[in-house]
Amino acid sequence: MVSQTIPVEVISEKSGGSAEVTLVPIHVMGRRYMVPSDLTIMKAMEYAGYQFTRGCGCRGGICGACGTVYRLPDSHRVEVALACQEIVKPDMFLSQLPFFPQNKAVYCIEELDVDEGTLAALYPEIFKCIGCGTCTRSCPQDIEVMDYMAAAIRGDIARVAELSFDCVMCGLCIARCPAEEAQPLVAILARRIYGSHIAPRAQHLQERVQQIDDGRFEDDLNELMKKDLVELKELYVGREKEPDMPDPNWRPTDSSYL
């Protein structure tokens, strides 16, 4: 089987390519290691001998466990990365920042009074933002963090929700903010308010829940559960399929079990 790899991920990386592996130097918290040039930072650290307990979660760029800062020799800039996503760069000096303290406000989402002041009431420090843009430059997800913080100050909750949707809560923006903000916490509060208070609730969902509570499908389901294999297969094969192309007005010809 061609696409199989042996369990050790770094080895699969090594043996996957051509026999020649180009090694480049990286500096993990100041210590130099030679690692294959095409590995992600995470796999390179494992290649170097690390076994992660912190700083590694999904390995797929979505959990935000592996926030990393680094500098390159020819620039004064502090760069950021998700270690599981970014390929090593020769001579990078890196450190993971797997945790940064943050104080979450505690609230009951259902009972929040929602207006322009809600975010500020729970996170009054948003007004301290000086609009420096460091957060935006520090976001490995390319999120316009400063803009969503500005929207938060204006009380535009929908805008915060929209702009911050791809936030993985890695905390790198928090770590670098001169105003000591907790941007991802403001953002998730905004998204949850948007989802529960601002976006209209799904009417059809409420109706369906009501139908279920009224026991509407009990008999249909019990009947199905009693079917033997042959009958069940027949019903399965005969299912009418909703077509691929979007058509909100599509209705099945057989509406008996709806």
Place this chain on the structure above:
Amino acid sequence: MPYPQELKDYIKQVESTRPERVERKRRGEEFASLSLDGREERLKSYHPDYKDDALRDIRVGVSKGYGISPEIVDTLEARSRIDPDRIEFDEVDHEADVLVIGGGGAGGAAALMAAKQGAKVIIATKLRLGDANTMMAEGGIQAASKIHSDSPYWHYLDVMGGGHFTNDPDLVKTLVSQAPKVMSWLEGLGAMFSKDPDGSLRTMHGGGTSRKRMHYAGDITGAEIMRTIRDEIRNHPERIEILEFSPAVELILDENGVASGAVLYNLDTREYVIVRAKAVVMATGGSGRLHMRGFMTTNHYGATGDGLVMAYHAGVPLVFLHSVQYHPTGIVFPEQAEGLLITEKFRGAGANVVNVDGEQFVYEREPRDVEAASIIRECSDDMHKGVPTPTGKVGVWLDSPMLEMLHGPGYVRKEFPGKYILFRRYNIDVAKEPMLIYPTLHYQNGGVEFKPDGATVLDGMYAAGEVSGGVHGENRLMGNSLLDVTVFGRLAGESAAEYASKRDLPSGMNLDHLRKYHEELDKTGIETERVAPVILPDYTNPDVKERQVVIAP
């Protein structure tokens, strides 16, 4: 790594057949799906589960004689990671009504519901709360929410058919009837599902669905659900205590053999920690990081099947572990992203799967196992229709650019921002170029046996989520697992709280079940250095390991 010239040349084949394939799709003409017999034949010949040496019998414990993946058998035929004689119970470190083991979707839902019932809850989790497979789910969550075109009845049929009619009917009934409620619960918590302006939930097809009932939040559905649940958990500090970097290593039983807590391990300080609890919810998720049959995996770092081992040590049977789910579409190129998942939503939206000649060879929405087996077949020596990569692998194309033709320019970027960004890092524009894919180890179809209310044969222990088995039979359909974890997570949390409320503080805590298990291993003649649960995979460079020494304090 943009596509090198040789792959670009192959892409021309895909482009040459694309206009016609799009036309057919527009006319509603689909590639013929396999008959039920055809499916079975395909699976038998090409699915990894059906290979001769795919399964090995377990030689000890309650499910002795049951043949499952050798990698899981290895963890069951290992000694416990702890020596029962070295653990002291005089000092209990934490006390709770309900101990939830695992901080993913199932554990999170269980904790919230248990707390709502008034229980004092501890969540012990291996890494951070939310470092879990739930966080990684992209495609969506199924629920028959559309009142004019769908119902739990049709959902039930789809689930059963997907699972080859082997599923536990009671569990499926609970799954499909609770589904809309769970969606409503999540909506109320503020999860931002993709909606029309009037608030109607957007839905699409997934593999094996007869109706469009896949709900989604962009292409990060699981992350949206997980971070919402996590935030909600943190809104209850008085009721829910969170212990991160504290994997459970074994269950603790009381003098009557009732589950009464767990031994945890502090990953930072390496001490053990004793939690006493009146009820336990096992929600440790899957086992992709055991790399069954050497496959690459989509799973998160902590998916090592620990819950199976802990529950099995305490006498809970395992079911449906003989089938493992390979996701049809894992990335094979670029190499750095190898194994990562391409959500089934691409196929749900109509993207064809095509071979090296740009030809379709399988309907893109077969159940996952059939789809995966078909791709493996196409790349096999029997067919020779795979696309070779520069790094010596083979894959087939997932034709994402055709979605731009079907649904309008900008569609791919808008509906699949996550994957769009991922590939852009490698200078590949998936709105214009197709993706090269091959099956990847994805989901543990089976697990510990349990009832709709979460109960297991072990009194005091409840189970929910990927660690459990029966809901999906031998094959899970996309979108039914996020549903499974929220539905059964909630139910297990409620049941555990209820059980705890009727029970006194456990006394006579012990680990005798481990002593017995070790005896059985000895009697069966299984001599091994292996210990389990695995806790973390080890990807440390073996050359380095060779040179590692312990310097005495």
